[in-house]
Amino acid sequence: xxxxxxxxxxENIRLLYKEELEDAGYQVALAGTAEEALEKIRKxxxxxxxxxxxxxxxxxxxxxxxLKEENKNIPVILCSAFGxxxxxxxVWASDAYVVKSADLRELKLTIKKILAQGS
Amino acid sequence: MNSENHSSADETLGLExxxxxxxxxxxxxxxxxxxxxxxxxxxxxxxxDTCAIYLSEKGGKQFQLTAWSGLPVEPSSNIVLxxxxxxxxxxxxxxxxxxxxxxxNDHRFVYFPEIGEERFKSMLSVPMLFKGESLGVIxxxxxEERDFTNSEISILETISSQVSGSINxxxxxxxxxxxxxxxxxxxxxxxxxxxxxxxEHGLWIILSGITMGQAGGFNRAMLFTVxxxxxxLQGLMGLGPDSPEDAFRxxxxxxxxxxNLLQWIIKEVEIGEYRKSRFNEFARGITVPLRPGEHILAExxxxxxxxxxxxxxxxxxxxEEFHHQLGVDAFSTVPLIAHEEVLxxxxxxxxxxxxxxxxxQLQLLxxxxxxxxxxxxxxxxxxxxxxxxRELLTTKEQLSETEKLAALGExxxxxxxEIKNPLVSIGGFARRLQEKIHTLTVVEASERDLxxxxxxxxxxxxxxxxxxxxxxxxxxxxxxxxxxxxxxxxNSLLEEVLDLFKTWCYEKxxxxxxxxxxxxxxxxxxxxxxxxxxxxxxxxxxxSMENGGQLKVKCYNDEFAGRQKMxxxxxxxxxxxxxxEVFKNIFNPFFTxxxxxxxxxxxxxxxxxxGHGGTIRVENVIGQGVKVIxxxxxxxxxDYIKNE
Numbered sequence: 001x002x003x004x005x006x007x008x009x010x011e012n013i014r015l016l017y018k019e020e021l022e023d024a025g026y027q028v029a030l031a032g033t034a035e036e037a038l039e040k041i042r043k044x045x046x047x048x049x050x051x052x053x054x055x056x057x058x059x060x061x062x063x064x065x066x067l068k069e070e071n072k073n074i075p076v077i078l079c080s081a082f083g084x085x086x087x088x089x090x091v092w093a094s095d096a097y098v099v100k101s102a103d104l105r106e107l108k109l110t111i112k113k114i115l116a117q118g119s
Numbered sequence: 120m121n122s123e124n125h126s127s128a129d130e131t132l133g134l135e136x137x138x139x140x141x142x143x144x145x146x147x148x149x150x151x152x153x154x155x156x157x158x159x160x161x162x163x164x165x166x167x168d169t170c171a172i173y174l175s176e177k178g179g180k181q182f183q184l185t186a187w188s189g190l191p192v193e194p195s196s197n198i199v200l201x202x203x204x205x206x207x208x209x210x211x212x213x214x215x216x217x218x219x220x221x222x223x224n225d226h227r228f229v230y231f232p233e234i235g236e237e238r239f240k241s242m243l244s245v246p247m248l249f250k251g252e253s254l255g256v257i258x259x260x261x262x263e264e265r266d267f268t269n270s271e272i273s274i275l276e277t278i279s280s281q282v283s284g285s286i287n288x289x290x291x292x293x294x295x296x297x298x299x300x301x302x303x304x305x306x307x308x309x310x311x312x313x314x315x316x317x318x319e320h321g322l323w324i325i326l327s328g329i330t331m332g333q334a335g336g337f338n339r340a341m342l343f344t345v346x347x348x349x350x351x352l353q354g355l356m357g358l359g360p361d362s363p364e365d366a367f368r369x370x371x372x373x374x375x376x377x378x379n380l381l382q383w384i385i386k387e388v389e390i391g392e393y394r395k396s397r398f399n400e401f402a403r404g405i406t407v408p409l410r411p412g413e414h415i416l417a418e419x420x421x422x423x424x425x426x427x428x429x430x431x432x433x434x435x436x437x438x439e440e441f442h443h444q445l446g447v448d449a450f451s452t453v454p455l456i457a458h459e460e461v462l463x464x465x466x467x468x469x470x471x472x473x474x475x476x477x478x479x480q481l482q483l484l485x486x487x488x489x490x491x492x493x494x495x496x497x498x499x500x501x502x503x504x505x506x507x508x509r510e511l512l513t514t515k516e517q518l519s520e521t522e523k524l525a526a527l528g529e530x531x532x533x534x535x536x537e538i539k540n541p542l543v544s545i546g547g548f549a550r551r552l553q554e555k556i557h558t559l560t561v562v563e564a565s566e567r568d569l570x571x572x573x574x575x576x577x578x579x580x581x582x583x584x585x586x587x588x589x590x591x592x593x594x595x596x597x598x599x600x601x602x603x604x605x606x607x608x609x610n611s612l613l614e615e616v617l618d619l620f621k622t623w624c625y626e627k628x629x630x631x632x633x634x635x636x637x638x639x640x641x642x643x644x645x646x647x648x649x650x651x652x653x654x655x656x657x658x659x660x661x662x663s664m665e666n667g668g669q670l671k672v673k674c675y676n677d678e679f680a681g682r683q684k685m686x687x688x689x690x691x692x693x694x695x696x697x698x699x700e701v702f703k704n705i706f707n708p709f710f711t712x713x714x715x716x717x718x719x720x721x722x723x724x725x726x727x728x729x730g731h732g733g734t735i736r737v738e739n740v741i742g743q744g745v746k747v748i749x750x751x752x753x754x755x756x757x758d759y760i761k762n763e
Contacts, residue, residue: 012544019551054536068680081539082591086760089732089752093680099591100539102546102583 001027002115005046007037007063008079009055013100017050020104026111034058041067046074047118048111050098053080053091061090068093075114077107136164136274140281150289154186157257157282162188165271167259168239172247173200173207174255174290177478182211182256184234189260191235197475198233202253205229210244211253216276217244218267222260241265245275249283254290301483304328309490318498319356323388325491326358329467329484336480337467341402342455342491344463345420350409352416352464357402358393363471401444414438415452420461425453425485427476451476453488457496465491535590542590546583552576602645602730604755609674609686610635612646616653617672620661628667636675642686642753648727649751655720656690656747663694663745679750685733688749696741705737732756 004026006017011032018028029046031037034057037049049067053060064076075095078085083099085091096110143156158170169189173182176199184198192198203212209227210217219225222242230237239260247255257279308328322342329340339359343352387393407416415426415436431437431448442448450468454461465488469476553576556569617633624631660670670692677687697705705721721737728735733751740746 010540010544012548013540016544016547016551020547065680068682081536081543087729087732087756088734089683089685089750089754089756089759090679090734092732092752092754092759093683100543101587102543102550102580104547104550 001025002048003027003029003044003046004111005029005031005037005040005049007031007034007049007055007060008052009033010052013052017104017107020108021111024108034060034063037063041072041074045072048075048077048114050077050079050107050111051094053078053085061085061088064094065090075118077110077114079107136160136278137281140278148289148292150286150293151186153282153285153289155188157278157286158186158188161257161259161275161278165259165274167243168262169258169260171234171258171260172255173211173258174286175211175253179211179253182207182253185255191238192233196233197477198231205231206242206244207256207258210246211256214246214248214253216246216272217242218272219243220264220266236260238262241267243267243272243275245272245279247279247283247286249287254283254287297479301486304331305486305490308487318494320388321494321498322356322491323358323393325487325494326356326465328490329465329487330358337476337484338469338471339398339467341398341405341466342463343402343405343407343416343466344495345409345461352407352409352420354402354405355463356393357396357398357400359396359398360471361397405444412436414441416464416466419452419454419464423454423456423461425451425481427451427481429475446470449476451481451484453481453484455488455492455495457492462492462495462499539587539590542583542586546580546587549576549579549583553580602648604643604645606641607644607646607649608639608641609644609649609688609751610637610639612650613653613672613674613688616650616657619654620657623661624670627661627664629661629664630667630669632669632671634671634673634675636673639674639676639686640753642751643755644731644751645727649731652724652727652749653688655724656749659720660690660692660694660745660747663692668693668744677750684753685750686753688751689746690749691744691746693744696739696744698741702737702739730756732759 004021006014006021006028007030008014008017009032014030014032018030021028029040029044031040033055037051040046041049051060051064058066060078060080064078067074067076077096077098078091078094079098079100081100083097086097091097095114098107098110101107139160140157143153154172158172161167161170167189169187171187171190172185174185175181176183180202182200182202184192184196184200200208200211202208206217206219206222206225206227206229208229217225217227219242221240222228223237223240236242239262241261241264242258244256244258246253247257257275259275305328308324326340326342330337339357341357341359342355344355345351346353393399405416407414409417409420411418411421413436415428415434418436419426426436428434428437428451429449431442431445431450445468447468447470450466452464452466455463455465465484467476467484553573556573556576613633613635617631620631623629657670657672664670670690673687673689673691675687676684678684706725707722725735728749728751731751732754733749735750736748738746738748
């Protein structure tokens with residue numbers, strides 16, 4: 001079973017993602033901050049990370065930069081409420097960018113694609 | 120009587136006269152009084168029918184009939200002879216006495232109807248010399264034909280030479296008194312004019328000065344202003360009596376109100392007394408097109424020179440209509456000039472006392488005109504200042520309006536963010552609810568209940584997606600204009616900009632260290648905008664190091680997350696850093712700590728850099744300095760975002 005780490009500071013969103021992604025057949029771990037995510041990753045390396053950009057403390061882009069630099073070859077999907085970060089060149093280092101929506105079909109499709117690439 | 124007796128009698132007479140003359144000569148400095156006494160003595164002693172004294176004017180070029188007795192001349196008349204003209208002019212020019220038994224038939228005789236000399240047969244004319252110059256001429260006439268004896272001639276010559284000194288003194292005294300009066304009035308008027316900012320008040324004060332008995336002394340004065348837009352001269356105001364009776368009333372009221380002139384005139388202006396006069400209305404009704412060769416007023420503007428019209432009836436530039444309207448033959452115009460530009464014209468006349476306009480009066484008028492020009496120019500400048508001020512205020516209002524909008528935009532984005540997240544979970548769970556209902560096997564729920572629950576879920580889902588769409592559409596993105604991208608060597612651009620600051624660095628004792636990696640790749644940027652960013656950032660750094668310091672500029676190839684290639688430029692100063700409360704706001708538009716700044720600097724920089732897909736970050740160490748880090752990507756934004 002593929003493992004997904006959901007990083008988001010909003011509890012309800014984490015819950016929604018967990019239920020939806022579990023229903024879709026993934027094993028889901030949750031983290032509310034970048035620091036917490038690092039801890040989770042140390043314990044178990046996920047196959048994909050969905051990463052919220054706007055978070056207190058270290059934001060998603062910075063965290064992704066760190067992850068990628070440490071040569072952790074974990075695909076990162078950046079998630080944000082809006083599309084404005086797409087213009088930031090650092091975001092281009094991510095594997096995908098998904099605008100958050102109540103309709104999770106796009107996110108699930110993106111995860112599927114990325115996992116397919118990896119395997 | 121033998122000749123000896125005769126001469127001793129003459130001597131006695133001469134002595135008698137001299138005694139009389141010297142007595143009054145030292146008693147008064149008043150010119151008119153002095154002249155009248157001289158005339159009296161001469162007429163008594165020489166037993167003549169008339170005596171007239173002409174005094175020099177315009178440095179001896181003209182001689183004016185100043186005092187007389189026995190001549191049928193009107194007191195108000197102005198009789199002036201050119202030097203060399205007529206018998207009197209000849210005597211003045213040649214500085215020689217002329218005794219004419221039959222003056223009427225002398226070849227030098229010129230007939231003046233105003234003087235009425237034709238009634239007299241013989242004439243004795245003696246020059247009055249002072250320090251070798253003709254100060255004037257004394258004339259005596261007799262009805263009967265008379266052969267003036269040598270002793271009579273010598274008596275008049277003696278008197279003339281004796282009184283010339285005191286006449287000269289009296290003339291000087293009169294002139295200095297006039298100058299004094301003039302100066303004090305001009306001083307009062309300039310004071311009054313300076314203390315009032317209302318154009319109308321200032322101009323009324325000046326017109327009052329022009330028409331005031333002891334100042335300009337003109338009967339009436341009108342002021343016209345140049346209307347550049349319509350290219351006409353427009354009557355603005357007129358000051359003067361409406362009729363001879365009115366003139367008498369005004370002049371008896373209008374004593375020189377020294378000291379409170381300003382208040383008095385302003386009061387009159389405020390209650391509309393000045394504006395009410397028919398003459399003012401007449402002046403305001405005059406409009407003259409500024410075309411050459413048509414009208415004396417227009418000509419005064421176009422030629423920038425005064426005109427002294429003696430006979431309006433025959434003057435080529437005085438229209439019949441204007442002559443009729445004015446109702447006088449003699450008047451003068453003077454242009455109002457400031458900064459070599461004609462602002463208007465003042466016209467004066469002596470409609471009611473008919474006095475001719477004299478040279479000193481015209482000189483005084485010119486001085487008043489200068490004051491009027493200043494008043495008008497000041498008022499023009501002042502109103503321009505007011506306009507500019509008003510404009511500034513409007514701009515300021517607009518700016519704060521923009522500021523509000525910008526703040527509103529930021530708030531909207533913030534709110535949108537805050538709404539979006541709960542919306543995602545509400546909508547997401549509603550979707551789940553909807554799906555779950557189908558798998559429910561609750562026996563108690565009827566088919567119909569399940570159907571309506573599904574509908575409710577559907578409504579929530581639909582409404583949420585509507586809101587999501589709405590938020591996406593209304594969210595204000597920061598747009599940074601269209602960029603004009605071209606491959607650019609950032610090192611040479613930096614060198615170019617640093618060169619601009621060279622002198623300043625030298626003056627402020629700022630050491631510049633430029634560490635520009637030679638292998639920095641060319642990247643697509645809008646050269647002008649990135650240059651603007653560099654200038655802005657350097658400017659801030661320089662300003663923080665008023666007392667010298669060190670400026671480090673670095674430029675090198677770099678990458679983000681080990682894969683995203685970029686060029687990094689850093690600017691580090693040793694200006695002591697930014698206080699925390701300021702640092703919080705550095706990217707806020709309209710935030711500034713500078714007296715003359717707009718606060719747009721850093722927020723514009725950020726917009727430009729973000730427009731390139733890059734980032735700008737400021738590291739602040741209080742007590743040390745500020746480091747600004749710019750990242751510019753190698754790729755273009757348009758390669759990643761298509762039409763968003």
